[in-house]
Amino acid sequence: MSSEIDSSTLLSRASQLIDLARKAGADAADAVVVRSRSQSVSVRLGKVEGTESSESDDFSLRVFIGKRVASVSANPGFDLQALAERAVAMAKVSPEDPFACLADEASLSKSYPDLQLLDTTEVSSEMLREASLAAEAAALAVKGVTNSSGAGASAGMGGLVLVTSHGFEGSYMASRFGHSVSVIAGEGTGMERDYDFDSRLYYAELDDPAEIGRRAGERVIKRINPRQVPTGKDVTVIFDPRVARGFVGHIAGAINGAAVARKSSFLRDKMGQPVLKSGLSITDDPLIVRGPSSRPFDGEGVSGERLVMIEDGVLKHWFLSTSTARELGLETNGRGVRGGTSVSPSSTNLALEPGDIAPEDLIRSVGNGFYVTELIGHGVNMITGEYSRGATGFWIENGELTFPVSEVTIASNLKEMFMRLTPANDIDRKFGVAAPTFAIEGMTLAGR
Template sequence: MSSYIDSSELTERTSRIVEVAKKAGADAADVVVSEGVSQSISVRDGQRENAQASENRGFSLRVFSGNRVASVSTNTDDDIDALVERAIAMANVSPVDPYASLADTERLARDVPDLELYDETEVSPEKLAERALAAEAAALSVDGVSKSSGAGAANGRVSFALVTSDGFSGGYRRSFSSISASAVAGEGTAMQRDHDSDGRAFDADLFAPEEIGRRAGERAVRRLAPRQIDTRHGAAVIFESRLAASLIGHLASAISGSAVARKTSFLRDKMGKQILTSGLNITDDPGILRGAGSQPFDGEGVKSDRLTMVEDGVLQHWFLSTALGRELGLETNGRGSRAGNSLSASPTNLIMEPGDKSQEELMAGIGTGLLVTELIGQGVNMITGEYSRGASGFWIENGEIAFPVSQVTIAGNLKDMFMAMTPASDIDRRFSIACPSILVEGLTLAGR
């Protein structure tokens, strides 16, 4: 993989842009820059299907003129003067924003801790191809798998730097490696497909490609010969861990400061109130070593500390940037996030703490219900909390898996679902939303 500028050199170049902006008349300014490289290989039927490599660089300059702010982006810093001139001209004609400003200097991070986010390991395209082929071969070796839907492997690195006119200057690097496989079981209209994958900051932490392929194949075979179930109300549903993360993702969206400020969240009036079952805790921790969502500082240079977002079922915090905090009469909690020219607020490593029962014990406890292994569609209304999504999985009878099911619609309201959650003990901490399987009781299942 080709080399690229490290974070310290990016910081130096970014500082020059801020200096030019201040000299040109900006009251304040900050610049975010990222530069990275990535490569990926996909295979199908034992042959390389696609190979991609990319290099990218992006500069985003934000300038303030009184209570007006504007941002511009570019992929090069060859003409800093023109970039600054355009940004200041835009700021001068922008509407007044009483909340926009740089972060308060006392909230800025004073050091950049090493969170072990960067792996120096070089992975060649040939090695990526070997991994993808090994994952596919393992999937095809599973009894009942009829063909491959493909497998892939990827690797990449990115450097970030942020400099503000108020004195913050910092940068860090991230790396990633991933492997995925998708398998098909059965033939014709009876075919079933499933997948598995892994992604890590450090290449050596990845599951073996053979394990990923095997799991993809086994998951596909388990789904053969699904049945439909009758419509029923008040049903118990267990969302397996990787799908339960979507429920916690909906909660994260609902407690985003931007959704609260714009009154587009069904939890906008729930601060300090019970939103989950008593005893449940959800934390957001940016300081986890090698964490998928870890960061030494946020998109404004603010120190990001561990927060208990929900404690004993009670909502304690919104995700806030400086501007969102001011709009809501609060202070930033270091969750400012940059995406191009926009600055919002989002979680880092969001974790629902596990319970003390395994998924099997939860099944035994409910006796009858649905284990969900796939969700379909995006039927969630974040203003009202109404939830309706297609699903497939396995029907549970007498506390054990009885048969696969498909063509089911799960319906409920997230406010009620959150209050009816019981987490299992099988937490998966690989991803930025880490949670165990979750039992939700009292849902409607629409079938035949």
């Protein structure tokens, strides 16, 4: 384990790569190693269906010559000098990019905190197998569950090694453990499927596999014999936290600086204006200790800080990397993420901050409406904000969840939905995107 965590050799190779790139003619450069170690086991109906184990250290070199930039990547064992010379040769014939550059030296992290992202617990394949079997067995033991789609368990770690030509050297690793199960209830055309899972940085903090299985079984039997409901134009829709997290992801996409620069966000002209209902805020914090998406520095060596992206309903920040910030005439806020050989902005620990009402009371306040537990399709236009998704869930009648509902569509425009959103107080921050249950008034529901 210690040899897998120790990044000194990779830092040394990355530094050599930078030196060779400068000698080959690069004005500036950075080298990145993306580390990954993982193992997983999947079972179905009490038998192991698959085991996987992988590890990789993927190198990338980015070089700059004036306003020209090129990137190359390689696996371990490559020839350092050949890779550096290849990158420089590519940069010399690349078109100019006025915005591509390293982060300003003044913005580089000089030191960074220990965020306790790595759990060194050794998890064997036998432990993963036993956890998968326990989750599936508990789900199948729930009365009404008729079959299994399978269960799985995984353990792994990943991280980043970064060296730049203007003085940054750093590395970090983060662990990740997970359990999941998916089961079926009903027979023939009346079959329904549902699932449950848990994912954590620390193995000891994972939910018990049997508890995960029981929850999956109880969820799926509630979905048996769904009905359709009449079409309505002024329906209050409540989003279960599972789907609420995805919805908050749409907000993150709309305030991503890259989308703003491309003019592909419906919020591109809304900086400093209300985009959520008054009183609502969205935060992003890369420095949460043991946070699911925490990082001590970003993909350019810049340490981010906690930002209130939307404060009291008003848009305050975009997610910015250095090049995106330059294009918008701004400065990076440490949200650059490596994706292959490129850098683009992204959120870290993103949260729609909770309200002060319990989810049960929020449901009661609705009277009649629709509680969504699953969304289907990709009917979201991030340029116009138009939103139309297939949905399943439960009908709310007289403030109570009554019968399961399927084969309906919910629709509106994201700009209007944001302004009609009321959050509950049940946020779970173990996810990189966290959101409580919330209600959105005035949606169109297309049913029978």
